[in-house]
Amino acid sequence: MLRLIFSAAVGALVGGAVAAVVGPPGAGIWVLAVALPIGILSVVFLRLGASGLASTSVSQEDLTRARAEDRLGVARIDAVRQTGTQINDQPVCEIDVTVQPRRGAAYATTLRSVVPLIELGALRPDATRPVAILIEGGPEFGFVDGQVSPQEIDGLVVPPPGSVPKISWPKAQRVVNGARRGPLLGIGPRGRVLRGILFVVIALAVAAAVVAPYGRAVVMTAQAAQEGRIGVDLRRPDELAVAVRALEDEIGHDRVSTVLITSDFIRVEAPLTPGRTETDVWMYRGGVVDHEGPAPSQPDLAAEQFSWKDIALSTVWALMEKASAESGIPVGDASAVVSRGTDSDIDSETFGASVENPEMFISLRTEYKSVSFRVNADGSGDVVAQ
Template identity: 50%
Template sequence: MLRLLASAALGAAIGGLIVSLLGRPDPGMLILGIALGVFLATTTVIRLAGGLAVATPSPAAVREARDGRRLGRARVDAVRQTGTFLNEQPVCDIDVTVVALTGEAWATTVRRIVPLTELPAYRTGCERDVAILIDGGPEIAFADGELSPAEIERLVVPPRSDVPLRPVPPGTRIGGGRRRGPLIGVGRRGRPLRLTLFALVAVGAASVVVLPFRAAVVPTLEAWADGRASVDLRQPDEIETAGRALREAIGHDRVVAITVLPDAVVVDAPISVGAVETDEWTYRGGRVDHDGPARPQPELAAEQFSWDDVSLERLWPAMRSAADESGLPVGDAVARVVRSTDTDVQSETFIRAVGPPEMTFSLSDDYRDAFFRLSAQGVRLDPAG
């Protein structure tokens, strides 16, 4: 179960990374961080559990072995530390040779937590009573005091080289006098099935994470195919897709301002056609977010204009043309679309943004910058307007 959880966490982390690359760094990095934390925690527990495998036989299994007189005598042949510690006590692999009351004998290796104060009880060559957890072993539990002196005298532990070696099957436990293993074997024979299952769980978890952002997948893949690291929303096809998604989410085509960034389109739109109250909406990574009331709020409903009044598909060609003309790079230039200011001093709307919509942007390098104004149809305007 822990390995399945680790696989799911790894898949979720990969999904979070993909979401970040799709242009949603905030949720993507949050998912990535949480998933990596879960993955590291589970893998740590898995490694610890691996070091503690069969370290604590079930009390019920030991009691059942005692009640059934499945007992024997075991000699400690060698003790090795695994390098794992629990509460500062070492986990050790103990090589033992066992002889049962039935006369059957075998050699095996058991893994136990050996408190430092009990190390003398595991010195090489010492013999101890054991409970045999399942008929024929090899699983045992040390159970001192279970055999009578006569039984101890009768049982002679043979040399290790004279008996068969019976390793404890990995990943198993004893219950009801039977050996029980995982649904999927943990040995070599079960490895292909395990790896397939873990891969499917990881892919499934990644898909669940990426699914809410699926609208950004195709544009991002197309951008990668064109040699770009990510989608540039200033380009004609991408800005058309963003506009369509924003209008659908907002519910109408009236806007107060449009800000176009390389990775996002931010729109201030009235809560309803003709209303002055305005909310902010953001398209990023194939998803529209409603960000709440815009700041600052417009003063007049006349500041609104229709999205269809602006030829945003001409923004990118205008930027490229301005870059060629000025010798400045397009870089991460940001464009903004708002109504122009009323300059008629006799007008009731003097210095209000109620004129024709305009697109503006700046290009710059380390030494200079240039400001550009375009009509709503993408036609260059001179500085005087």
């Protein structure tokens, strides 16, 4: 189970890292924050399990079962060695013992266990202590000092060291209800390939689940890499088209009143219902559309709305390059704003309102200079400096 958890944590870490790179700001951070400690803890517990750590304590249920099945005995401490490892500031020790059961042959064994400092004195060599043997034939046992009467172990004599066979504790197994229980998945060479495939599948599945909300961004990032570009640029035709489709799907119609196009995000003010003036803000960034709520400034007229089809989306990048050539300023982080032009007819009922054909304003800047160009949103006409 721990290895399955570790595989899932690895998948979450990979997915979270991908989301953090291709998604909007903050994407994948919470996944990384959760998956990293889980992954570390699972590795720690895996290492502890692989080290063969055992517990020398016995539950009341285990003691009752051992007494009923006549699996009590005595054990002599032959040697105690501290391994140099500590868990919660308590030493991990190797304990050599010789066990004499009430029923069955004596045996020697070595167990690794975390020993509280206050209990080290009870593990002095040649000390004899009562034990409950947890499974028929051993070697698993636990100390039961004070829980067994002298009559229950009366007459038991532990053979001298080296005079009995040594039995090793089974690795990666524990005794539950008088029976050995191994890990959910085996650890031996048999089935290793299938286990490896399972772990990889789990990691990939979790990574895919984490990245799924940012699928558009992943695809566009891969396509940009194929073109030799690092990262997505939403001003370019293909990326812009994907973003516009995502916005249109989320908004539910194709009417907008203001569009801001940058390399990293597209911000749109659009009516909740075409033909009405109640307007909200939507933002496309990192493959995700966020609905940010009411626009700071609400339009006065429904006529300020226009369609995505009124914007020559496929020419935005080319228009920016043209503006760059005319101004001598690199495209860099140039942006474009699209909205309807202002009615300048003083005799019109809509004088001063944004009801004319949509216009695109392209802004280019450096640390020392900024310029702006205007062009018809449908791409027609000249690019005019403002």
